[in-house]
Amino acid sequence: MFGRVALGTRARVVVPSIGGSVRGKSTSSAVATKSAPSSSSAVGPLAVPLHDADKIYLNNGKTGGELLDDVQTHTGQKWDKDDYRMVRFVNFPKLVNQRRAMDLINDIPPVPVPGSRTFCDGGGGPLGHPKVFINVDKPGNHACGYCGIRFYKDDHHHH
Structure with missing residues (x-):
């Protein structure tokens, strides 16, 4: 009804009084002035006080x-x-x-496998990766192609 007021400006609003009117026209009116909110009270990223934890x-x-x-x-x-x-x-x-993915994977020790095959699904569920089967018959470490976890054949298992 009164429109928007730009920041830093003053608006003059004419409010008709309830008193005498002639043919729908107001014979007297009260004048109200309203100043726009100052920039310090405006809501915005700079007006919000920061706590020490947020800085x-x-x-x-x-x-x-x-x-x-x-x-x-x-x-x-x-x-x-x-x-x-x-x-x-x-x-x-x-x-x-500074903590690169290769360094993080190297921090995980290789997983011993009792048989000649194993699988890796990255931990399973929605955070994993597609299940892959890994043959560990040859000596040495065998890494998963998705997540890099290493597996090796454990020859010292007991049946």
């Missing part, structure tokens, strides 16, 4: 030159300090996961 400390006390030191990613990407692609890391450091 991200990106610089960690590093200088600008230290932030531009490029860290090599798991794919081998590493650029010079003068490369134009380093612009995106001027204010924020490059986030690189």
Whole structure:
């Protein structure tokens, strides 16, 4: 009815009084002014106070030159300090996961298999992978092609 008010502006709203009207027209009216909400009370990402647990400390006390030191990613990407692609890391450091998938798989010891065959389904269920059968007759470790878990034939089993 009154429309929208832009931030930082004032609106003048004419409200007809209940008093005397002539042929549907208001003879007197009250004028109300309403100011728009200030930007500090506006709901938005900057108006919400952050708690200490919500804050991200990106610089960690590093200088600008230290932030531009490029860290090599798991794919081998590493650029010079003068490369134009380093612009995106001027204010924020490059986030690189130091725990690579190959290192995580190598932390899991090989699984002994009592027979000559085994299968791997990645743990089963919706988080697994298709079931594959692995022949472990030859000596050494045999890795699953999907998840990389290693299996070997355990010759010291008892029947």
